Amino acid sequence: MERPETGRGTTTAATPTWFATWWPMVLVGMVMLVHAVALVPELATDVPTRNDSMFHLLMVRGASDALAAGSNPLDFWIPQLELGFPQFLYYQHLPHLLLALVHRACFGIVSVETLFHGFRYLLLVGMPLTVLWSMRRMGFSLVASAIGGAASMLFVADNRMGLEYNSYVSRGYGLFSQLVAIHLTFITLATLTVTLREGRGYAAAALSLAALVLSHLLFGVIIAVLSVLLWLLGDHPRTWGPRLVRLAVVGMVAGVLASYMLIPFVLSSKAWLSTMPWVKLSGTPSWRVTEQTLSGGMYDLGRLPVLTFLVAAGVVAAAISRDARSRFAAVGLLVCVALYLVRPDATVLGRLLPAHNGFVSYRFLSAIGVLSVLVMGLGADALWRLMARVPTLRGTTGAVVGLLAFGLLLTPALVERWGYYRDQRDVVEESRAALAAAPGLAEVLARVEATSGGRVYAGPVTTRSCPMRVGPGLCVSDLLNARGVSTVGNPMQGLALSSGLIKEIPAGNPAMYDLFDVRTVVIGSDRVVPSFLQPVLKAGDYALYAVPTSGVAQYVGVNARRATNRQDTLYFAHDAWVRAGGAASHLVTRWDYRVPLAPHVPRALCPGNPRTVREEVTSQSVMVDVGCAAPSGDTLAVALKMSYHPQWEVTVDGAAVQPYMVSPGFLAVDVAPGAHRIAARYRAHPAKLPLLLLGLVVVVAVALLKDRMDAPAQWWLRRVA
Template sequence: MNTLKKYLALIILAFAIIFNLILYRAEVTIKGDPNDNIFQYSLVHRTNWVWENYGCPLSLQCLPNLVDHNVTYWAEGYALPFYYSHLPQITIVASYKLLVSPVASFARHSLGDGGSFTLYQYYNWTKYLLLSLIPLPFFLAFIIVGFPIIPSAIAAFFASHLSTDGLYGIDPPSSLWRGWGLTSQLYAVIFMPLALAFTFKAAKKITATANSKITNLFHLHPAFWAVVFLTLTTAGHLGIGIITLLSTTPLIFLDLNKTNIISRIKQLFLIYISLILVLSYWIIPILLYNNYHIVSFWDPIWKFNSYGWFEVIRQYLNGEIFDWQRLPLVTSLVTLGFFVLLLHKEYLIFAYIFALMMLFYFGRTTWGGLIDLIPGMKDFHLHRFIVGVHATSLFLLPLSIEFLFSLTSKITSFFQEKIKKTKEIQAVFPWISPIFNLILISVIAYLTVNQTVKYNALNHRWISEANSAYSYDEKNFLDLLDFLKEKPQARIYAGRPGNWGHDFRLGSSQIYMLLSVYGFDMSQFLPETWSMMSENDQNFDERYAMDYNLLNLRYIIAPKNQDFPQTAQMVKKFGPYQVYEIPTSGWFDVVESPMFVESDKTNFLNLVYLWHRSYPRTWKMHPLISVEKNPSVPPGMKKQIKMIDEVTYRENNRTKNIFADFPFVFPEATVSAKISQEKVNKQTYSAKIDVPKNCRNCVFMFKMSYHPNWNVVVDGKQVEKYAVFPMYVAAKAKPGSHTIEVTHQPHPLKTFLLYSEILAIPLLFIFRKKLTKSPPI
């Protein structure tokens, strides 16, 4: 019977995966994305660029640059891998370069097929397979925990069929083309259930059981696998990693024995510390340089604060968290499972974990500043706790389904006792309960899956329509790309979401989105809002030539009948795509900086906005600025102010308002410098600059978002760098002719920690092996 149950469970699991593979098959045919996958694939594209330009995989420059490089595509450049998850992108590129591309090339030559398997196609296949395989990690997690095998398989089936109105959970709309395209979340969710399951086993201190060989895979303690899967979850998406870590904290109270509680605290502490050590090269620099990772005002407040207890409870009771636009069947199963687990001593803790995730999902709207006491919560999008609610709710389903099975069995037994027994009835009765269970689950599954199928039917159809529309002007677009590749490197303006750019598309993808996918530096499109220039970038006005110069926007791609400055000249036309060029000073300029501003990472934003349209800015007065706690103020400053909040500043011990008072100074003259021999080599930007005489407080301004990773060399010598309005890299400039090089380099601390880990982890394994082999004293 146990063997039969195993085979039946595997059949259910296989059906769930195959069903997904068939349902989502259109995802591998996508030509252009309309959602966050534009951002995700652009990161893959940039990682591929690093791989090709830094001698990967053998060069010593390879690994540091893979984990810490400048992504130039948006918001005037930003060291995204410094803060954002990057291991999924590295994994995709490495596997493509080392395995997939050679195999595809060999197959192509062997079969005589002229087509190629591109990195973008491979990326689409990876997210398609991950999305289709979602039931697998949940099934394995349920088995590891010890839930009954058939209910576990059925519960895993439901993992792919949650339904919300775009709440960013683990429901299909979060990942599909028609939905949000949250592929980075998918990288984490695929490991999340295994992380929770192994941490549960580790907390129980079970090292070997006869009925769960998975928990002792390779004879390693479940705590080891807890660290592995928690690390993979966190590396996939830092936010989901934090949610997963918080979901494991109730495991301390598996029972209320004081000794056991202390033991579990120690064990979980070791698991958490191990995770931090493995990812220390990433986590420690984030904590130390968090002041260069801003909080955007463009993100709606509900993302940071979530919805509050009333709205969350309303969503739950209306079935909007699990069953949007269908009967609340999964909601009912989750509710039933919650109460079943409350009466189940061994698995009671999963009900508490689910309740904890619901409490966190209430967000700052309910808990106020109290939630900020938890590390990492202050800048976190608390609405993303929906992922924790979804993932932990699925751990309630196996015993909920098992309870239904036991209930039907009791009902069957009751009628069996009441009905007169004959040989025929005796033969039929054992089958009544399984058949009734099959009918019950089939009805629930059909009514649940029907919504997923309906949603995906439009997804499938719209992908086909978008691909057809994409193909219509694809040749013109590719010709445009070839033309731009031959031009000197500079930023491109192709509209923005709030103007004509929204409807300027190829297929269903805006041109300003697509160009970044092909590695071009864009402005006015913000798929990320963490760069120090993210907010200031949006001060741009397409009617003013000086704004193009400020952002080094040398090229404009636009449809016909658009009004640009007179200095913008149309140079080429490719079907509906008109190309304009507008003169700029390039990546460098010389400006005067006679004042200094001290601020935190957000209080300077209104000040920059005010400066952007001020006369001092018109005359090239760019204040120096620092977001450090104790900044180094260069000598010769005419004015020094400190921002207290978004509109208030202190000057000479007096409190002033940026709108009521004049916070700036005027330059002595408008600086005019000669810039020549500008070059871009990998992540190094260089030029020859002639600075005019009598240029006091002048600085070289490099038009990239400031970050400590930038290194400035003037006339062959490294010099001190500053941040200058709007938030660019700068260095002091003296009159005369100079050469300048500005290079983005992996942070030394990050490089040191990375190589230290690579050396330390094998040594720890060797040390562990010696300890286990050592005879007892």
């Protein structure tokens, strides 16, 4: 029998065609193409969103402005958040910082909005590639990795902030940090698997783990749980020792790399990061959520249970094979489901974690999604192996059948997702048309931007309603936030201690406007307004009014002094002070928060409640000239209408003074009668830069010692042998 020719360009019977081997990649490409078209509305920069994307956009813009101004981009004040807050001190910010660096490197040619939404779009469309690469590195087959990647874009649940794209798109929650964290979770699992199994790739594992922590602190806790499972389930128990050593080395290196954020966060978050005491959580299981989870409602809510079928097939396949990958995927999924369903928010475990209540129940839903993707891959691979046993379903024929079979299986999910994104496209178009047609809106917004000083009030805002809606899904306050205007209304994140106080300002109470330094009001032109509002502009359906206030600084009388270590005590005391009319009396309580109570020395109220003489306000500093003709020998108090934080440094006439907190959480200092210049400046945490430099030194050291990083584990192996 003659041997067939195997010359260049000739395919033999024993050599599978490209399509026979790589058909799963074709399926991934098709799913990505559908999403690439459907998600084009996410690139819109002229239509703001009402979700967390606005908050993240402010962070990127603030970091870019800090770089331009020569401030420390690792820790700076963002005045637009609540009454001002040092967001980067407490909130994961690596993606925002990187985008800000790119923006500065582009010299402003590309707008912050374009960079931000473009990066979001790439993350959304590119999710399957991250999953595919990660699963392949973990040892999954190409079929498992490709189907898992395709399925990662198709989750649909009850808007519970999990892996479903409802969590990230403009129509959903806009969880930008979580979107980055999902990518990094898959990458970190892949790099950790390689390091624990083979003792190489320490630098990649440590860098990806540090990047994950710096992109989402709560996912750092999730990956810690999953890392323990990788260690326990990834190989034979005889290798637990060296694998534990490798995990410890990776963890220590990653900890040093992320220390510039972690250490300042731990030192100050317990006191100054709000635990949202106005939100009460039961800490008990929800049987409705449990039923929905176990019935597949976390994958295919309201449609054919195609992903649920893949999960079930994967669990069966894992039980049969019991290899390391299957054990980790299946057991990890069960552990994450248990942590999500038991809801230990109010338990000892929840109180030990450096996060506010509710973290475990919400965030482990994303972990369920990550592990479910791995299990779906196992299920798809098992189904493909069953199909491949049929003699006629081999080679190109089998590849065509496989592509058609899995394509048809995922079609209901693709159709449902296409409809969801089509609705988003319609919302964007309707909002764009409404913005263009809104009589007078552009003129009013332009005048607001040209107005300097104070905050703007456009009515009470909640996540569901607002008094002035533009189109199907926008409020005037959203348009103001998009322009970087400091507003008073619904807090974006609620991380500042007093953020829950900023809800609604009573229309007929000028003292409340003065309290929060609201100098501009946007309202419907047909509305009747109180007499103290001064008309500035009426254009079409909108009107602009000015409010006379005492300025960014105000003399107050200190009639009491209290101490507490509890955030709930502090918050509800501030809330009671506001409700009791404290804004009109200008009499405040001095608070010794997290420090021992000192003797109280009353501060008299300045006669006449004078206005600020002159003020210069930037994002990082406040300078005011004040004056009070009080009797000689008296000591007065001046409050600055922004959130108190211990990293504010204040001088009076050039001499450093010690600021303190007064109701309702403002910064205050003592002054003598007469004219004074008060200068306050936010200073970054002193440990930030030194710890960042230490991390860079460690990166260099790991790069130089990469061939010796596994020495401790090898020593353990020799000792055991």
